[in-house]
């Protein structure tokens with residue numbers, strides 16, 4: 001199954017509503033679409049799709065950078081065996097240790113093309129099956145009553161898990177959680193994400209105040225580079241701590257596991273550089289008895305579909321935050337897994353199922 005062509009082009013997406021988090025407010029996503037053509041064993045040419053979703057404040061990448069890296073790398077991939085992801089990543093990693101979104105776009109397109117060529121779902125290529133699973137819905141950071149109203153609306157739409165964006169100060173953040181819990185009642189699962197906004201001491205104070213409101217986990221309480229702070233918070237917190245901006249690579253996963261710096265890893269394909277390295281991160285986590293979680297950047301259903309197959313295929317994945325495609329106006333994709341009342345369902349068919357319009 002040789003790689004015959006790789007096409008790289010910009011893909012600009014519009015959000016229905018602005019998304020405010022502690023790092024800034026997002027209005028749109030400037031992404032990249034990679035289309036890979038491989039030659040199937042029976043001689044057919046089969047196409048697969050991948051998306052790169054750079055988010056400058058998190059991955060340090062831009063659309064221009066992803067386009068440049070993917071276009072530079074593409075010619076040297078032509079003629080390689082498409083299923084040999086070890087060779088593909090070896091080549092990409094020698095070109096640059098960074099560029100996770102660009103690598104992800106290529107990695108996803110090849111996984112999709114290979115599973116389509118073999119006529120199996122992507123989850124099967126990853127060693128699993130397309131079992132349905134729940135995703136949360138994210139509530140952007142806003143005034144407590146605004147977040148409570150949005151939360152209620154999402155629960156009515158069928159979501160039983162909500163992720164609250166926090167990070168503007170202790171009293172504000174506690175008031176947000178109090179307001180949402182008061183509005184949605186006790187049966188909804190609440191996760192919170194501070195996006196690095198707190199100091200370790202603030203984090204411990206806030207967690208102590210919100211823990212009685214039954215919080216499932218607290219995501220990235222402290223700055224990404226403050227691993228010692230993450231260790232300290234994880235050791236003393238009554239609520240499990242999930243690392244997000246602190247974990248991109250295999251090396252990060254090994255370090256956090258070795259130092260027992262957190263209870264959960266948030267794996268994102270745009271940070272890891274695609275499915276192949278994400279599977280290795282999940283394996284490190286599993287061996288260390290760390291559960292994983294799969295999130296996304298601002299992405300369409302092309303790459304969210306790949307992440308959904310990844311979640312379905314791996315038993316160590318405890319949760320998913322795969323909601324970004326639901327914020328888009330429109331999500332320019334047909335086919336693939338769909339969210340129905342908070343649950344990802346997979347139609348039968350090969351590959352990721354998603355086809356960009």
Ligand code: MG
Nearest residue numbers: 193219220244
């Ligand atoms: Mg996060």
